[in-house]
Amino acid sequence: PDGVEADRGLVARVSEHLPLDAPAVVVHTDDARGWLERAxxxxxxxxxxxxxxxxxxxxxxxxxxxxxxxxxxxxxxxxxxxxxxxxxxxxxxxxxxxxxxxxxxxxxxxxxxxxxxxxxxxxxxxxxxxxxxxxxxxxxxxxxxxxxxxxxxxxxxxxxxxxxxxxxxxxxxxxxxxxxxxxxxxx
Structure with a gap:
């Protein structure tokens, strides 16, 4: 699955505590609408x-x-x-x-x-x-x-x-x- 979060700091902080680098989860640091328009x-x-x-x-x-x-x-x-x-x-x-x-x-x-x-x-x-x-x-x-x-x-x-x-x-x-x-x- 993909996740989209605009706040790079939040993504970095969460990544310290959760295994978001697992191949099953891809986190995109982007605006939700901008990402959707390119999906x-x-x-x-x-x-x-x-x-x-x-x-x-x-x-x-x-x-x-x-x-x-x-x-x-x-x-x-x-x-x-x-x-x-x-x-x-x-x-x-x-x-x-x-x-x-x-x-x-x-x-x-x-x-x-x-x-x-x-x-x-x-x-x-x-x-x-x-x-x-x-x-x-x-x-x-x-x-x-x-x-x-x-x-x-x-x-x-x-x-x-x-x-x-x-x-x-x-x-x-x-x-x-x-x-x-x-x-x-x-x-």
Whole structure:
């Protein structure tokens, strides 16, 4: 597998403690979008965008143009795109990202913790996109049985979550919202 990290210092520090020089893992020190734009088409079974600059997803990784690059790299047969996003009710950012993924992938859903989806707290949501059908029943069972149970949102519920949202393009892209103090602290 390939990993992409823009922070050379972080890569060096992690490399001191983990065997990233193993042939199974190749770490590229590059901007995620720049690397994707040069990646081989139809070459990834799974592409995970878990990119934060500080506590926010950078704007240039939230647009239709970025997702088109990601979609070209994700295999047409069985490939998955996953993006870790953070937001809170009324879900303006998450809604815009759902509208954005809808422009690029034929099949998509969101996985998130129920309390976050009810608007009780700021939290993470995983946005999935695929060129082919998703196994939503299986995914819902796995998410519900997890140590930190989550819900799979699709269909009409997903449309309600993104109601009124428009796709994001490079010209209008903004970073994800700043989390409130203590949003991700444990204890």
């Amino acid at each position: 081989a088409p139809d070459s990834a079974d799974v592409l995970v965008a878990d990119v934060f600059g500080g506590s926010r997803v950078p704007a240039h990784l939230t647009s239709v143009e970025f997702l088109r690059s990601a979609a070209s790299v994700v295999r047409a047969e069985g490939g998955l795109y996953l993006a870790n996003l953070a937001d809170a009710a009324p879900f303006a950012f998450l809604g815009s990202q759902i509208a954005t993924v809808r422009e690029v992938f034929e099949h998509f859903c969101v996985i998130a913790e129920p309390g976050m989806l009810r608007g009780r707290r700021f939290g993470n949501a995983v946005l999935l996109g695929s060129h082919g059908p998703l196994s939503l029943d299986r995914l819902a069972r796995l998410a519900a049985a997890d140590a930190f149970p989550a819900r799979v949102v699709d269909g009409k519920a997903l449309a309600r979550l993104a109601a009124g949202a428009s796709p994001v393009y490079d010209a209008t892209a903004v970073p994800s919202p700043e989390p409130p103090d203590g949003a991700f602290t444990v204890g």
